[in-house]
Amino acid sequence: PTAPSIMTMNGHFAGVGDAPTKEQYEHGIQVIDEDKEFNPNLNTYLQITKTAQSGFNYHLISVFGSQSTGKSTLLNHLFGTEFGVMSETDRRQTTKGIWMSKNKREGADGAQKMADNILVMDVEGTDGRERGEDQDFERKSALFALATSEVLIVNIWEHQVGLYQGANMGLLKTVFEVNLQLFLKDKQSNPRSLLFFVIRDHLGTTPLANLRNTLIADLTNIWTGLSKPAGLEKSRIEDYFDFAFAALPHKILQPDKFITEVEKLGTRFRVGHRAGREHGLDQELDGGVFLPEYHRRIPADGFSVYAEGVWDQIVNNKDLDLPTQQELLAQFRCDEISREVLEAFDVSIAPLEEKQAEGVRLGKPAVLKDLGTAGKAARVKSIKAFEVEASRYHKGVYSRKRVELEGKIDTRLKALYHGQLSAAHKSGVTSFSDAVSSAVKAGQKKGASYEFAEIVEREKKVALKQFETEARSLAIEGVPWTNFKSQYNLYEKDLDEVSGRLRKEEMRRLASRVERWVRSRLGDSVGLEFNKLGSGRGGSGAPEDGEKPATEKDLWDRIWNLFTATVKEAEIRFTERAKSFDADEDEIEVGLWRLRRKSWGVLRARIDEEVMEGNILLKLRENFEDKFRYDEGGVPRIWRPTDDIEGMYTKAKDSTLTLIPLLARFRLAETYAPPDLPDWIGNAPASVDPQDEEDLAPIGGVDEEEGKSLEEEMTILSEAKRQDLVVRFKKTADGVYVEAKRSAIGGVAQ
Ligand code: GDP
Ligand code: MG
Structure with a gap:
């Protein structure tokens, strides 16, 4: 058996305000000191002792009782703690304020293992012998213990039992009063506590059962005598408390028996169950004392904050409202x-x-x-x-x-x-x-x-x-x-926008492919029509397959027809292709409009090429020669001096000369007017973006604002060019005539 060590004031105290080290907690921690200061290191202690991580799996016991009734001694024996005890020789109060220590016998072998993480609070003795009649601290510490502890051990000498006026009963009265005050505010949770009476120096002459009856009678008396707050007048003691009793032999007179009995008592600090046990006064002796309903449900890692909050309210004489404290915590x-x-x-x-x-x-x-x-x-x-x-x-x-x-x-x-x-x-x-x-x-x-x-x-x-x-x-x-549906939709929308842009590019590529095709087709067919001019026989050549014979007069009709037919075909190709890649109506409409404009430009350029000075002069000369040097049957003439060379020359020349005004203007034979180019091209579709169409050359009569008329657009040869062409052609014709004349004379000479 280990004798409790004697605590000295200059020893290793872990008092309020001390820096925390593990060694300093050998004797536990002084939660509240004699100046009613709360120890800010409480959480450190709980962490060092590995209690903080235990969630709800911890238990709190407080011990009450008169000064020097062997409380600390009892706790030290029960829990292996090292609370300071009074030396046998120097009867001075040792426990100041409230101390806490974790059960050190946890895990000790034995059939009945103690509960995990038991924290024990040793509350300063309550005789007030050294504090004077300081009822204030007694009340406050009782309140604090009740607000936190599951089990309150009431330590009492056997000879005090039945002394209704004794200090212990004063304490119990305080506890009950305080309890009522506390739970007035906390009707919902209404936690119960166990009052565990440990009767010391039990001689054995009076059985425990008798002592218990006496105590119960006293407690009932106290409860009845309490002035209860409004609303709680009818409340019974067993609404709030369960009771348990134990007796221990005299520690000094029966040391061995004391040790075994304490050992036995220790086994009761287990988790117990309500099953089969009544509320209140008549608790069985052998069950575990920690009923789940006693637990204050403060998680271990929040205990220090909660306890400090509670103490703060108590010490400042504020109404202690546990639900509020729990919420704040x-x-x-x-x-x-x-x-x-x-x-x-x-x-x-x-x-x-x-x-x-x-x-x-x-x-x-x-x-x-x-x-x-x-x-x-x-x-x-x-x-x-x-x-x-x-x-x-x-x-x-x-x-x-x-x-x-x-x-x-x-x-x-x-x-x-x-x-x-x-x-x-x-x-x-x-x-x-x-x-x-x-x-x-x-x-x-x-x-x-x-x-x-x-x-x-x-x-x-x-x-x-x-x-x-x-x-x-x-x-x-x-x-x-x-x-992320909306983001997905936005993304899809952007992809469609990009597709639209790419499709537009694809449309452009298609358009230029179709334009190239138009250019090449027109290059051939327009050239062919102009070449016919050279024959000069005005279509008297063999007409093909019942086609209307070509005449010089309907040159432009033919060109216009083949032009519009070519473009029509191109439009069909364009439309089909564009539809294949989902171009919409508007896009196709714009594409076709562009195609017609571009195609017109192509035609116009092709015509200009045909009427370029050298080209057209050559054509006129061929036309003239054809008329002058060949007879109606297409047979070359052999000039004889008797021939009316001059007459034939004049006729052929005049005939060819009529081509020049014909060529000068793009006019249809029937109406003697230019084709209705504006109508053929059509109005710009509404969806045309002028910015996009900057590459389109203006067309006279179509783009009116450009200030060029349709007449001008259709003018192939300017007046000056025409005159110049007449002069040049005449010179060429004259040359041919002279040659013919010469050959006629020469032929005679031969
Ligand atoms: P506390 O003030 O209630 O904590 O009492 P202590 O544990 O400090 O003990 C006060 C005195 O009582 C010490 O001198 C102890 O040796 C003595 N003591 C402890 N246990 C017993 C006991 O069971 N019977 C008697 N008669 N004295 C005891
Ligand atoms: Mg003590």
Whole structure:
């Protein structure tokens, strides 16, 4: 048996205000000192003793009783604690304020193992012998003990039992009063406590049962005599307390028996069950004392804050309102836990945020790999961690703080995820556009026909799938904001916009292909018509397949007809192709309008080429020679001096000369007017963007604001050119005539 050590004031006290080290807690911690100061290191103590992590799996016992009744001695024996005890020789009060120590016999072998994490509070003796008649501290410490403890041990000498006026009964009266006051405010939880009477120096002559009866009678008397607050007049003592009793032999007279009995008593500090046990006065002796209903439900990691709050209220004589204290505690602890959780969250999320921000800074938004997995894991881990720690606290506060925490986490994740999707959006649009362009290029290279619409459809599917995969990887079940449907829709809209742009480009490519085709067709057919001029026989040559014989007079009709027919064909090709890649009506309309304008330009240029000085002069000369040097049958003439060379010359010359005014103006034979080019081209479609059409050359009579009339547009040879052409042609004709004349004379001479 170990004798309790003697505590000295200059020894290793862990008093209020001391810096915490493990050694200093050898004797426990002074929770409240003689100046009623609360020890700020209580939580450190709970951590050092590994109690703080125990959640609800801890127990609190307080011991009450008169000064020097062997309380500390009892606790030291029961729990292996080292509370200071009074030396046998120096009868001085040793326990000041309230001390706490953790059960050191935990885990000790024995059939009946003690409960986990028992914290014992040794409350200063209550005789007030050294404090004077300081009822104030007694009341306050009783209140504090009741607010926190599951079990209150009342330590009492056997010979005090039945002394109704004794100090112990005064104390009990205080405890009951304080209890009523306390739970007036806390009707819902109404926690019970166990008053555990330990009768010391039990001689054995009076059986425990008798002592118990006496005590119960006294307690009932005290309760009846209490002036109860309004609303609680009818309350019974057993509404608040259960009672248990134990007796111990004299420690000094029967030391061995004392030890065995204390040993036995120790086994009762187990978790017990209500089953079969009545409320109140008549508790069985052998059950575990810690009934779950006694527990104050303050999580161990919040105990110090709670206890301090409670003490603060008590010491300042405020109404102690435990529900409010529990709510305040919950707020404080939930905030604290939330902060810790967010710190851990930050560690995993901040590097990702930084990476993303850097991408944006460099103008190259990055799609972070496995962001969804990392984000989800961090979120789940944080919320889970919060839940584990914080859900033990006041439910309403916990739920509110959880929502707050989720809000904070989600704000961070939201920004991160939106950044991610915006990067995925950008890169997706770019690769879509690139993929379509290169597929088109590949198609063009192969020379094979490629289906633009198919390419777009295929690549769009790929691009959408990619985005969807990313968006889905970010989704968190049950978290509505992680449904990124609107982002997906926006993305699809952008892809369609890009498709539209690419289609427009494809339309341009198609248009220029069709234009090239028109150019080549017109190049041949217009050339052919002009070449017919050279024959000079005005279509007297063999007409083909019942075609109307060509005459010089309807040159322009023929050109106009073949022109419009060619363009018609081109329009059909254009329309078919454009429809194949889903161009809409408006786009096609604009394309056709452009095609007609461009084609007209092509024709006009082709005509200009034909009437270029050298070309047209050559044609006129051929025309003239054909008429002059060949007879109606197409047989070359052999000039004889008798021939009317001059007459024939004049006739042929005049006939050819009529071509010049004909050629000078694009006029249809029937109406002797230019074709209705404005009508043929048509008005600019409403959807034409003038900015886009800057490459279109103005056309006289069509683009009226350009100040050029249709007449001017249709003027092929200017007046000056015409005159010049007449002069030049005449000279050429004259040359031919002279030659003919010479040959006629020469022929005679031969
Ligand atoms: P506390 O003030 O109630 O904490 O009492 P202590 O534990 O300091 O003990 C006060 C005195 O009572 C000491 O001198 C102890 O040796 C003595 N003491 C302790 N236990 C017993 C006991 O069971 N019977 C008697 N008669 N004296 C005891
Ligand atoms: Mg003591």
